[in-house]
Amino acid sequence: MRTSQLFTKTSKTAPADEVAKNAQLLMRAGYVHKEMAGVYAYLPLGLRVVEKIKQIVREEMNSVRSNELIMTGLQRKEVWEKTGRWDDETVDIWFKTKLKDDTELGLGWSHEEPIVEMMKQHIRSYKDLPASVYQFQTKLRNELRAKSGIMRGREFVMKDMYSFHASAEDLDAYYNEVIEAYKRVYDRIGVGSDTYVTFASGGAFTQFSHEFQTICDAGEDIIYLHRGKNIAINEEVIDDAIKELGVNRDELEQVKTAEVGNIFNFGTHKTDEMGMYYADTDGEQKSLYIGSYGIGITRVMGVVVEKFSDEKGIVWPEAIAPYRVYLVAIGEKGKLAADVLYDELCAQGVEVLYDDRDERPGIKFADSELLGIPYRITVSDRLVEAKQYEYTVRKSGETVQLTRDELLARLG
Amino acid sequence: MRTSQLFTKTSKTAPADEVAKNAQLLMRAGYVHKEMAGVYAYLPLGLRVVEKIKQIVREEMNSVRSNELIMTGLQRKEVWEKTGRWDDETVDIWFKTKLKDDTELGLGWSHEEPIVEMMKQHIRSYKDLPASVYQFQTKLRNELRAKSGIMRGREFVMKDMYSFHASAEDLDAYYNEVIEAYKRVYDRIGVGSDTYVTFASGGAFTQFSHEFQTICDAGEDIIYLHRGKNIAINEEVIDDAIKELGVNRDELEQVKTAEVGNIFNFGTHKTDEMGMYYADTDGEQKSLYIGSYGIGITRVMGVVVEKFSDEKGIVWPEAIAPYRVYLVAIGEKGKLAADVLYDELCAQGVEVLYDDRDERPGIKFADSELLGIPYRITVSDRLVEAKQYEYTVRKSGETVQLTRDELLARLG
Numbered sequence: 001m002r003t004s005q006l007f008t009k010t011s012k013t014a015p016a017d018e019v020a021k022n023a024q025l026l027m028r029a030g031y032v033h034k035e036m037a038g039v040y041a042y043l044p045l046g047l048r049v050v051e052k053i054k055q056i057v058r059e060e061m062n063s064v065r066s067n068e069l070i071m072t073g074l075q076r077k078e079v080w081e082k083t084g085r086w087d088d089e090t091v092d093i094w095f096k097t098k099l100k101d102d103t104e105l106g107l108g109w110s111h112e113e114p115i116v117e118m119m120k121q122h123i124r125s126y127k128d129l130p131a132s133v134y135q136f137q138t139k140l141r142n143e144l145r146a147k148s149g150i151m152r153g154r155e156f157v158m159k160d161m162y163s164f165h166a167s168a169e170d171l172d173a174y175y176n177e178v179i180e181a182y183k184r185v186y187d188r189i190g191v192g193s194d195t196y197v198t199f200a201s202g203g204a205f206t207q208f209s210h211e212f213q214t215i216c217d218a219g220e221d222i223i224y225l226h227r228g229k230n231i232a233i234n235e236e237v238i239d240d241a242i243k244e245l246g247v248n249r250d251e252l253e254q255v256k257t258a259e260v261g262n263i264f265n266f267g268t269h270k271t272d273e274m275g276m277y278y279a280d281t282d283g284e285q286k287s288l289y290i291g292s293y294g295i296g297i298t299r300v301m302g303v304v305v306e307k308f309s310d311e312k313g314i315v316w317p318e319a320i321a322p323y324r325v326y327l328v329a330i331g332e333k334g335k336l337a338a339d340v341l342y343d344e345l346c347a348q349g350v351e352v353l354y355d356d357r358d359e360r361p362g363i364k365f366a367d368s369e370l371l372g373i374p375y376r377i378t379v380s381d382r383l384v385e386a387k388q389y390e391y392t393v394r395k396s397g398e399t400v401q402l403t404r405d406e407l408l409a410r411l412g
Numbered sequence: 413m414r415t416s417q418l419f420t421k422t423s424k425t426a427p428a429d430e431v432a433k434n435a436q437l438l439m440r441a442g443y444v445h446k447e448m449a450g451v452y453a454y455l456p457l458g459l460r461v462v463e464k465i466k467q468i469v470r471e472e473m474n475s476v477r478s479n480e481l482i483m484t485g486l487q488r489k490e491v492w493e494k495t496g497r498w499d500d501e502t503v504d505i506w507f508k509t510k511l512k513d514d515t516e517l518g519l520g521w522s523h524e525e526p527i528v529e530m531m532k533q534h535i536r537s538y539k540d541l542p543a544s545v546y547q548f549q550t551k552l553r554n555e556l557r558a559k560s561g562i563m564r565g566r567e568f569v570m571k572d573m574y575s576f577h578a579s580a581e582d583l584d585a586y587y588n589e590v591i592e593a594y595k596r597v598y599d600r601i602g603v604g605s606d607t608y609v610t611f612a613s614g615g616a617f618t619q620f621s622h623e624f625q626t627i628c629d630a631g632e633d634i635i636y637l638h639r640g641k642n643i644a645i646n647e648e649v650i651d652d653a654i655k656e657l658g659v660n661r662d663e664l665e666q667v668k669t670a671e672v673g674n675i676f677n678f679g680t681h682k683t684d685e686m687g688m689y690y691a692d693t694d695g696e697q698k699s700l701y702i703g704s705y706g707i708g709i710t711r712v713m714g715v716v717v718e719k720f721s722d723e724k725g726i727v728w729p730e731a732i733a734p735y736r737v738y739l740v741a742i743g744e745k746g747k748l749a750a751d752v753l754y755d756e757l758c759a760q761g762v763e764v765l766y767d768d769r770d771e772r773p774g775i776k777f778a779d780s781e782l783l784g785i786p787y788r789i790t791v792s793d794r795l796v797e798a799k800q801y802e803y804t805v806r807k808s809g810e811t812v813q814l815t816r817d818e819l820l821a822r823l824g
Contacts, residue, residue: 005477007543009534033530035484036517041530044479044545065417067456072447073485073550074507074567095486095509097519099566100556105448107509107519118445118453122421131419133456138485138550144512154511155486 001323002342002356003367008043010367021218022302023149025314029370031322038146038154040298045371048322050157053297054136056188056319057159060181064174066132066161071114073138075106079113083273093141107140112292115162116274123288125279126166130174134161136297151218151258151302161293166278168267171289175265178293182212182261189300190317191307195260196232198223199241205267207244208237212261212295218306219258226252258303259296266290314372315395323353325411326373328364331381338379341389350411369394377407413735414754415767415779420455422779433630434714435561437726441782443734450558450566452710457783460734462569465709466548468600468731469571472593476586478544478573483526485550487518491525495685505553519552524704527574528686535700537691538578542586546573548709563630563670563714573705578690580679583701587677590705594624594673601712602729603719607672608644610635611653617679619656620649624673624707630718631670638664670715671708678702726784727807735765737823738785740776743793750791753801762823781806789819 008030018024018034026032031046042050058068074097080086086106088094095107108114115133123131139158146154161178165171179197186195194215199208211234213223222235226247233241233252242249268287271277277285301320308315318324325345329338335356342354353373355364361380368376378390388401391410402410420442430436430446438444443458454462470480486509492498498518500506507519520526527545535543551570558566573590577583591609598607606627611620623646625635634647638659645653645664654661680699683689689697713732720727730736737757741750747768754766765785767776773792780788790802800813803822814822 005479007479007531007534007540007545009540030534033533035486035526035530036488039484039486041481041483041526043481047480047482050482067417067419069453069455069459070462071453072451072567074447074451074552076448095517097507097509100554105507114447114453118447119419121445122419122442128419128421133419140486142512155484 001352002354004356006044006353008045010370018149019147020149020151020302021309022151022305025305025309025370026150026302029314029372032150036154038143038152040150040153040155042298045322046301049301049316049320050297052320052322053189053300054157054159057136057185057295057297060185060188061134061159061161063184064132064177064181066134066163068135069133070135071108071111071118071137073108073140075108075111075114077104077106079117080106082275083113083270085113093143095140095142108137109139109141111135111137111160112162112270113274116270116276116290119162119164120274120276123164123276123278126281129164129166129278129288130170132161132163132174134159134293148218148220149302150298151306152220153298156299157297159295159297163291163293165289165291166280166286168289171265171267171291175263175291178263178291179210182263182293182295185295186212186214186260188319189304190319191260191300191304194307196223196225196230196257198232198234198257199237199245200234200262201237203264203266203269205269206265207240209262209264211259211263213257214260214303214307215255216258216303216306217256219256219303221257221259223255223257224249224252225255258299258306260300260303261293261295263294264292266292309372312366313370316372316374318374321372321374323351323373324375325350325352326368326371326376327352327354328361328368328376328378329354329356329380330361330364330378333381333384334379337384341377341379345411348408348411375411413765415765415769418456418765420457422782430561431559432561432563432714433721434563434717437717437721437782438562438714441726441784444562448566450555450564452562452565452567454710457734461713461728461732462709464732464734465601465712466569466571469548469597469707469709472597472600473546473571473573475596476544476589476593478546478575480547481545482547483520483523483530483549485520485552487520487523487526489516489518491529492518494687495525495682497525505555507552507554520549521551521553523547523549523572524574524682525686528682528688528702531574531576532686532688535576535688535690538693541576541578541690541700542582544573544575544586546571546705560630560632561714562710563718564632565710568711569709571707571709575703575705576683577701577703578692578698580701583677583679583703587675587703590675590703591622594675594705594707597707598624598626598672600731601716602731603672603712603716606719608635608637608642608669610644610646610669611649611657612646612674613649615676615678615681617681618677619652621674621676623671625669626672626715626719627667628670628715628718629668631668631715633669633671635667635669636661636664637667670711670718672712672715673705673707675706676704678704721784724778725782728784728786730786733784733786735763735785736787737762737764738780738783738788739764739766740773740780740788740790741766741768741792742773742776742790745796746792749796753789753791756820757823760820760823787823
């Protein structure tokens, strides 16, 4: 894309009312627009990052044979009353609204109950099991405070997945398969080496659930880490987990983290509450086992910005950068050569943001760094004469001059 | 995809409380799930159709240089008060909710005002114009009644686009360019020959707006049509339009239609109300001209089902069918040959729904027809022996026997 066709503008200063680094940088770079605290619109470059994260998650959820669907934001009171979670005393983050006839409706903060209710119409026999479904849904949560930018929104995008099984063993096997899929997600996004499968508080069915916690100063969680044994424990269950796992507290390192995913084993608790059963081989009605698996898509994006940024701006990992190359044209001959290179790279499928504006080089370089595009290519009159391209790596700042062939080889 | 991995089930009967043919068929085929009147979840096959329609619309909106983004569902009262449209007396389809501190919020039924408010931060100079942005947004509208299935939802997906211009002439030129892009959209979706650019009531700035109306018995509109002159007029403006266009009422044919798109010329009315201006070449502050362009994505899907269905089920146009081929395996040898063909077709990029269930052929054929997949390939023991494949066209019912090479040539 040519920047002359992109309507968003960058800004040198952060908005005064925004305290979170992730939102400050994303707003300055024109990735997001703040509608109100905790509620952000995703402008063209921001939407590209969201879609890239979603696509990685989609591929990995498909790899564990899950079916993508999309539930509704408007939800029925009766569905949530079955589990006692309609009450604002029990769930204190509901946004609610009303139909014309005063029927109360909920706005989806979670889709656990509606998904189970929907699946009752399709899953009736052992032949229908196992089954797994997921969605990318905009969740609304009425948070009292929202000061963490896109890391904790009142409106945010979440991937939530639910699996249905005939036995506890089958759920366990799938649960472990999802853990591996989640690891691949975080590896691909670029935070894998700092993300830990963490013991956290369980529910009615299991002692522990598992969170995926990424080391991040702006995170809201504290975990205890044994890097050697690759053990991580949320402080909320530290005493129980130490006993269970046989580790010593003084071997553990305390770190600040952000929760980027969580998985729960519900056992048969929720299906029993909601009256969902299946007919076994002998025709007997039996309870279903459910697992629930979440990834906060926009939260992960926020965590990446918190972790990978410097005084100049964002430093996107290549897999989720909105564009791979930022092309800067300087001077008349530079412009002509950049036009040609832009067409060539686009034809080869390289995603290029081409700064074709009539601006000073310093402004273009600063925008390139603020936006955090992984590679910058500069084409100036002087370089054209030397038949060279300047190639700069955002992460390391390394700058080299390359011939056309060398450049294409690097981007190949 | 193999049907054994698809959790949705088909049903022979329609739900008693659903009166709209589109929703009846879509629910029977497992495309959608009804959460409540006018509120439908899109199950895996339904989501694929939605995404295909979106992708066609996306490509055509990109072709008129528009930038995709995504606004928020939660909206601020103050933004809508600027144009007097917060009041429930003025806009009677608001869903509203509240923050913990009792701040009232709106749930997006439209995004006109929030988009203008957001664009004020990016569009300041004649250099920034023209600009065009669009989104695929889930809109919430508190309709009193909702009996048209997915053709008029309380929650539905809409593509809304907004363009910003320095002059009325520039807006006019873009407006006409969008009309052509919309025609391409409806052509590609498969309803082009029955869709008319229709004169409808205008606003503060223009005498007429333009609707895209598709001939459809289940539609809620009446238009007057002159097929020879390719003139269409919504009955709401029939008297004015007859005068303006110089046609005789008795030349016009009255037809029932569904509105599948609309475009508005707002002139400078909305930007003036909201205080959006740009600095012209001489530094003078000037009013901006805006156009607004909508396509109801899920509504179009409903219209297609109403128009293209028969007593056996849905008949999807190829461009938006969830899969192109429905592969039916019969018998043991048939199953083995179908497994091979399935892998081959997938490797060639043909989208195949492979009915690998252990069911009677009649059930598989009936599901194939209900689901409305354009082409069915049957592989049975007898056919394997004859080295033939049975190829059936859903739309015409035409069935032929083909060799492997002939089959691949048809799908190539």
